[in-house]
Amino acid sequence: MSKRIALVLALLISVVVYLGAQVGPGWVDQYRPAAQKLITESQANDFAWQRLAEVTDTFGPRISGSEALERAIDWAVAKMKEDGLENVHKELVMVPKWVRGRESLDLIEPVRQPLPLLGLGNAVGTGPAGVEGDVIVVKDFDELTARASDVKGRIVLFNAVFTNYGATVVYRRDGPSRAAALGATAVLIRAVGPTGLRTPHTGATVYADNAPKIAAAAISAEDADRFQRLQARGVRIRVKLSMEAHFDPDSTSYNVMGELRGRDLPDEIVVVGGHFDSWDVGAGASDDAGGCIVTWEAARLMKKLGLRPRRTVRVVLFTNEENGLRGGNAYRDAHKDELKNHILLIESDGGVFDPDGFGFTGPDDARAAVTAIGTLLKGLGASAIAAGGGGADIGPAAEAAKAPVMSHNVKGDYFLIHHTPADTIARITPKQVSDNAAAIAVMTYVIAERGLK
Numbered sequence: 156m157s158k159r160i161a162l163v164l165a166l167l168i169s170v171v172v173y174l175g176a177q178v179g180p181g182w183v184d185q186y187r188p189a190a191q192k193l194i195t196e197s198q199a200n201d202f203a204w205q206r207l208a209e210v211t212d213t214f215g216p217r218i219s220g221s222e223a224l225e226r227a228i229d230w231a232v233a234k235m236k237e238d239g240l241e242n243v244h245k246e247l248v249m250v251p252k253w254v255r256g257r258e259s260l261d262l263i264e265p266v267r268q269p270l271p272l273l274g275l276g277n278a279v280g281t282g283p284a285g286v287e288g289d290v291i292v293v294k295d296f297d298e299l300t301a302r303a304s305d306v307k308g309r310i311v312l313f314n315a316v317f318t319n320y321g322a323t324v325v326y327r328r329d330g331p332s333r334a335a336a337l338g339a340t341a342v343l344i345r346a347v348g349p350t351g352l353r354t355p356h357t358g359a360t361v362y363a364d365n366a367p368k369i370a371a372a373a374i375s376a377e378d379a380d381r382f383q384r385l386q387a388r389g390v391r392i393r394v395k396l397s398m399e400a401h402f403d404p405d406s407t408s409y410n411v412m413g414e415l416r417g418r419d420l421p422d423e424i425v426v427v428g429g430h431f432d433s434w435d436v437g438a439g440a441s442d443d444a445g446g447c448i449v450t451w452e453a454a455r456l457m458k459k460l461g462l463r464p465r466r467t468v469r470v471v472l473f474t475n476e477e478n479g480l481r482g483g484n485a486y487r488d489a490h491k492d493e494l495k496n497h498i499l500l501i502e503s504d505g506g507v508f509d510p511d512g513f514g515f516t517g518p519d520d521a522r523a524a525v526t527a528i529g530t531l532l533k534g535l536g537a538s539a540i541a542a543g544g545g546g547a548d549i550g551p552a553a554e555a556a557k558a559p560v561m562s563h564n565v566k567g568d569y570f571l572i573h574h575t576p577a578d579t580i581a582r583i584t585p586k587q588v589s590d591n592a593a594a595i596a597v598m599t600y601v602i603a604e605r606g607l608k
């Protein structure tokens with residue numbers, strides 16, 4: 156062999172090795188044609204975006220206990236049947252019925268002015284007289300503790316600037332009871348989200364057992380900063396909060412499911428889904444009709460293309476994620492006997508923006524498999540498999556089953572519109588819906604076909 160030929164051969168071998176590392180282990184190549192079919196079909200039209208538009212335009216927000224949610228659920232059952240999915244049915248879930256009612260926040264001093272607000276979900280009302288009082292502004296729980304003696308008889312504003320959801324949502328969840336324990340009469344929180352267009356965000360609060368239940372609402376970042384400046388100048392801030400919020404008795408709702416039964420191992424199940432309920436403002440498009448539609452679409456695409464995997468793909472649209480998680484718990488209880496056959500559960504509940512792959516929690520061999528499958532999604536920008544996945548709705552079943560979990564990840568301004576009137580389909584493009592549906596379809600199909608072992 157001449158030196159030149161040896162050099163060319165060595166170069167060729169290194170190129171092949173390099174490409175091999177780029178496309179993943181060889182076994183994944185056998186799924187490339189099916190993956191390409193799913194991607195091509197999903198991108199061929201805006202069917203799924205139109206379906207998302209139909210849900211949000213027709214039914215609007217879908218809070219637990221509302222007629223709109225139940226109408227949307229019945230619509231989903233009918234559409235799943237039209238799609239040719241199998242075993243389509245509803246499963247009963249008793250859900251809490253929190254009702255916002257009318258609400259208002261009026262600044263009284265230093266000037267009279269109505270301010271935009273959103274009462275926190277699950278909050279109590281103020282009674283017809285409202286709650287009027289001076290406002291004390293604190294940036295965090297440490298400052299609340301430091302100024303504990305000033306809290307009694309006042310309305311506390313938690314002005315915690317949004318950094319990330321986990322770090323600031325604690326003020327929404329725990330703030331009202333922490334302040335009530337010190338004698339506060341009501342609580343305002345800076346909306347949990349980046350500064351928008353003077354947009355308050357709702358979301359659930361959780362009352363502790365050892366403190367009085369006081370009314371609580373979110374105000375915009377802009378107004379929270381204004382209060383902070385007024386306080387720094389020593390100006391008295393006085394407001395009146397009125398909220399009719401209350402609970403009606405629990406009412407009936409349902410988880411919806413439809414399947415593509417496995418052609419070979421139908422008792423082994425891959426669950427994909429999102430939650431079909433939403434808060435009562437906006438249209439619940441990103442949170443989480445979008446997640447429901449793209450996961451459902453994954454099964455519809457397989458059905459349409461005649462790609463029936465060996466194992467069962469089960470689409471679940473959970474009810475009551477936002478203020479109770481009763482749907483996720485009910486799924487676990489109703490499917491107790493088959494939990495051991497759940498090989499993976501995938502949830503999409505982070506919005507449908509530009510694809511960013513998946514998050515995964517599970518054993519190393521399963522992680523290696525999903526990482527390899529991810530290489531089929533390079534063209535969609537969805538190949539990354541991040542550390543840590545899961546979802547609120549799939550959590551109870553996955554925990555009981557000790558099954559691996561995935562979250563569908565995207566890049567976008569989810570928290571800008573999260574739980575606000577701005578959560579509409581106007582923020583979501585047909586391409587984003589098609590690309591995410593394609594990514595979920597490929598991931599779900601190959602896992603259901605190949606398994607994770």
Ligand SMILES: [Zn+2]
Pocket residue numbers: 430442443476504
């Ligand atoms: Zn959600």
